[in-house]
Amino acid sequence: MSHPNKKRLRRTMMFLNAQKPGLIKDPYIYKPDSIMLDLEDAVAEKEKDAARFSLFHALREIDYRGVERVVRVNGLDTDLWREDIRAAVAGGCDSIRIPKTETAKDVQMVADAVAEAEKEFGVEPGRVLIMAALESAKGVMHALEICESSDRLFGVALSGGDYTKDLQTTISGTGVELMGARQMMIIAARAAGVQCFDTVFTNLDDMEGFRKEVQTIKQMGFDGKSIINPRQISIVHEIYTPTPKEITFAEKVVREIDEKKALGIGVFTVDGKMIDIAFYDGAKRTIELAKASGVYKGEL
Amino acid sequence: MEIVKAAIAGTLESSDCMVTVEPGEGSVELELESAVIRQYGRQIRKIALETLDRLGVQDAKVRIVDKGALDCTIKARVEAAVYRSVGQRADLPWGGAIV
Numbered sequence: 001m002s003h004p005n006k007k008r009l010r011r012t013m014m015f016l017n018a019q020k021p022g023l024i025k026d027p028y029i030y031k032p033d034s035i036m037l038d039l040e041d042a043v044a045e046k047e048k049d050a051a052r053f054s055l056f057h058a059l060r061e062i063d064y065r066g067v068e069r070v071v072r073v074n075g076l077d078t079d080l081w082r083e084d085i086r087a088a089v090a091g092g093c094d095s096i097r098i099p100k101t102e103t104a105k106d107v108q109m110v111a112d113a114v115a116e117a118e119k120e121f122g123v124e125p126g127r128v129l130i131m132a133a134l135e136s137a138k139g140v141m142h143a144l145e146i147c148e149s150s151d152r153l154f155g156v157a158l159s160g161g162d163y164t165k166d167l168q169t170t171i172s173g174t175g176v177e178l179m180g181a182r183q184m185m186i187i188a189a190r191a192a193g194v195q196c197f198d199t200v201f202t203n204l205d206d207m208e209g210f211r212k213e214v215q216t217i218k219q220m221g222f223d224g225k226s227i228i229n230p231r232q233i234s235i236v237h238e239i240y241t242p243t244p245k246e247i248t249f250a251e252k253v254v255r256e257i258d259e260k261k262a263l264g265i266g267v268f269t270v271d272g273k274m275i276d277i278a279f280y281d282g283a284k285r286t287i288e289l290a291k292a293s294g295v296y297k298g299e300l
Numbered sequence: 301m302e303i304v305k306a307a308i309a310g311t312l313e314s315s316d317c318m319v320t321v322e323p324g325e326g327s328v329e330l331e332l333e334s335a336v337i338r339q340y341g342r343q344i345r346k347i348a349l350e351t352l353d354r355l356g357v358q359d360a361k362v363r364i365v366d367k368g369a370l371d372c373t374i375k376a377r378v379e380a381a382v383y384r385s386v387g388q389r390a391d392l393p394w395g396g397a398i399v
Binding site: 020021022025049050052053054056057058060061062079082083086087090091121122 | 309310313314315316369370371372373375376377379380383384389390391392394395398399
C-alpha cells in the first residue's frame with residue numbers, strides 16, 4: 001500500500017535554517033504546508049554539528065501542528081549526510097530532501113541510509129519519505145530515472161540557483177532559462193506518479209513577479225513551490241485555491257461522469273464543453289484541492 | 301564524558317543561548333546569565349544540569365548566556381558544546397544520551 005503522506009498537499013515548502021532557534025521555534029503560525037529544515041547551504045561549515053542538535057530537539061519537542069517536517073541533509077559528496085540522516089530520523093522527521101541529486105543511485109543510497117536509521121532508532125520501516133532536488137543539467141537529464149528510483153520518493157524539486165550556474169547562465173526573472181528543466185521535470189514526475197516542486201523566488205521586493213511565476217508553474221502542473229519567506233505563503237495558497245467556478249464545473253463533471261457511465265454513455269457535454277472519462281481525475285483533484293484549501297462546501 | 305578542552309556553542313541572537321564548557325575543578329559549576337533569570341533561571345539550570353548529567357559530565361565549568369532560549373535550544377547548545385569539547389561529530393547517541 002502506498003504511504004498515506006506521499007500525495008499530501010504540498011503547495012508551499014518553507015526553507016528554514018535549522019541552526020537558528022528563532023526561525024524554527026514557531027513557523028507553523030504562518031501555515032505553510034511543509035517546512036524544510038536546512039542542514040545544508042544555510043548552515044555555516046563550522047556550525048554543521050550544532051545545527052544537528054538543534055534539529056533533533058526541535059523535531060522531538062516542538063509541535064509543528066501538522067506541518068510536514070522535511071530535512072535537507074548535506075550533499076552526498078560530503079562526510080556529513082549520513083549523520084544528518086541519523087539525527088533527522090531519530091528526531092522523527094517526515095521526509096529527507098537530497099540536494100544535488102543526479103542519478104537514481106543517489107536516491108537509493110539515501111533510501112538505504114534512511115532504512116538503516118529507521119531500524120537503529122525503532123522507527124516504523126518506510127515511514128520516512130524522500131524528495132530529490134535536481135540542481136544540475138545532469139540531474140535534470142536524469143529526471144525520469146530519479147522519479148522512478150524508490151518507493152520512498154514523493155517528489156522532485158528544481159533548485160534554480162545551482163541549475164542556472166551549471167547551465168552557465170543566471171536567473172533573469174523571465175523564467176526562460178528554467179523553461180526546459182521545468183518542462184522535463186514535470187513530465188518525468190507525472191510519468192512516474194510523483195510530485196513536482198518549483199524553485200525559490202528570491203526577490204522579496206518583487207511580489208508581483210513572484211505571483212506571475214506561481215501562476216506559471218501552477219499552469220505547468222507543478223504541485224507547489226519552495227519559498228523563503230512567510231510573505232510568499234498566502235500568494236501561493238491563493239493561486240492554488242480553485243475558484244468557485246472551477247469547483248462548480250468539477251462537481252458537475254464528476255456527477256455527470258458517474259451518472260453517464262452507469263447509462264453506458266462515454267462522451268457528453270457539460271456547460272458546452274465536451275467531456276469524457278479523461279476529465280474525471282482532474283475534476284476529482286480540483287475538489288480535493290478545494291477541500292484542502294478549506295473552500296469546499298459541497299458533498300462530493 | 302570528560303571535558304578535555306574549552307568549547308563554545310550557540311549565539312547571542314534572540315531565542316538562542318551561548319554555552320561555554322571548560323575543564324572543571326572536581327565538580328560541575330554552572331554560571332547563568334539571563335534577562336529572564338527571575339522567571340526562568342531555575343528551569344534553565346535544571347535543563348542544563350540534566351543534560352550534562354545524561355552526557356555523563358561530572359567535572360566542568362559551564363557558562364550559559366541566555367537570550368530567551370526554549371528548553372530544546374538549551375539542551376542542543378549544551379550538547380553541542382560538550383561534544384565539541386571531546387571532538388566527537390559523528391556516531392552520536394541520538395535518542396540515547398541525547399534525548
